[in-house]
Amino acid sequence: MKIFIDPEGKGNISVPNIGLAYISANLNLRKEEHKIIDQLTQPRPKNRFLEYRGDLFGISVKMNTYREAQKITKIIREKYGSVKIIWGGPHILCSLERIKRENPYVEPFVGEWDYTEDLDSLPFPRYFNFDSYDSLYKLWSLGRSSNPIITSRGCPYS
Secondary structure, three states: OEEEEEOOOOOOOOOOOHHHHHHHHHHHHOOOOEEEEEOOOOOOOOOHHHHOOOOEEEEEOOHHHHHHHHHHHHHHHHHHOOOEEEEEOHHHHHOHHHHHHHOOOOEEOOOOOOOOOOHHHOOOOOOOOEOOHHHHHHHHHOOOOOOOOOOOOOOOOO
8 A cells, every 4th residue: 555645734734735636546547555644734643644554655745844754754664664755746856955865765756647748638636535535525515625626737836
């Protein structure tokens, strides 16, 4: 099983990690078992990712979650030893050399998770595999949060 973690951080905590939702959609198409631990929108209980035994842990790293990602990685290493840990996300792209230097025990991922040119063939983001899905669905149905999608390549922010 693949376990993906979106660490707790400051900032936009009401919107789930869309990158992980797209990865989940892709893995779902391939029928690969996975779980997404959404600590950004649902920070407690803090170490609930340890409830799952994975052969791979993927951690989404952003500027505001870098230190938390390091803490999570240390906890995973202590519990599971040499399990594969991959870091991905915007902070990796911006600070790749620093990431490699400060975190030699993780494998940084830089690039697209898919290589299709036909964006219409990509699946919609899948939030069902987020452990926070029930809470997110409640917020969406009450109109208190958005259910985002990205309709182009690259960063959607200015």
